[in-house]
Amino acid sequence: MWETxxxxxxxxxxxxxxxxxxxxxxxxxxxxTVGDIQERTGIAPSTLAHHLRFLAAxxxxxxxxIGRNTINRASYGELRALAEFILSECCADxxxxxxxxx
Numbered sequence: 001m002w003e004t005x006x007x008x009x010x011x012x013x014x015x016x017x018x019x020x021x022x023x024x025x026x027x028x029x030x031x032x033t034v035g036d037i038q039e040r041t042g043i044a045p046s047t048l049a050h051h052l053r054f055l056a057a058x059x060x061x062x063x064x065x066i067g068r069n070t071i072n073r074a075s076y077g078e079l080r081a082l083a084e085f086i087l088s089e090c091c092a093d094x095x096x097x098x099x100x101x102x
Contacts, residue, residue: 005085011058024074031073
């Protein structure tokens with residue numbers, strides 16, 4: 001899981017890619033075409049294509065070719081797994097205070 005998590009977090013490692021991913025999360029399960037994402041983010045088409053490839057390679061975006069369009073969707077399962085991975089040991093090393101310590 002470490003390798004998968006590292007790839008997923010790395011894919012989100014820029015402001016532009018986070019903006020694209022957040023746009024796809026907001027769009028829901030229906031996803032968006034590249035043109036729709038470009039319109040909503042203002043990212044140039046060639047740069048956007050690069051970011052989408054990076055996000056897809058990291059597993060946080062799924063791309064599906066439908067006719068002449070490519071639909072891009074957030075990979076909600078992968079995003080949930082990344083959140084669970086990073087939070088799975090939350091507070092495990094926290095030293096607890098005894099109830100009578102004041």
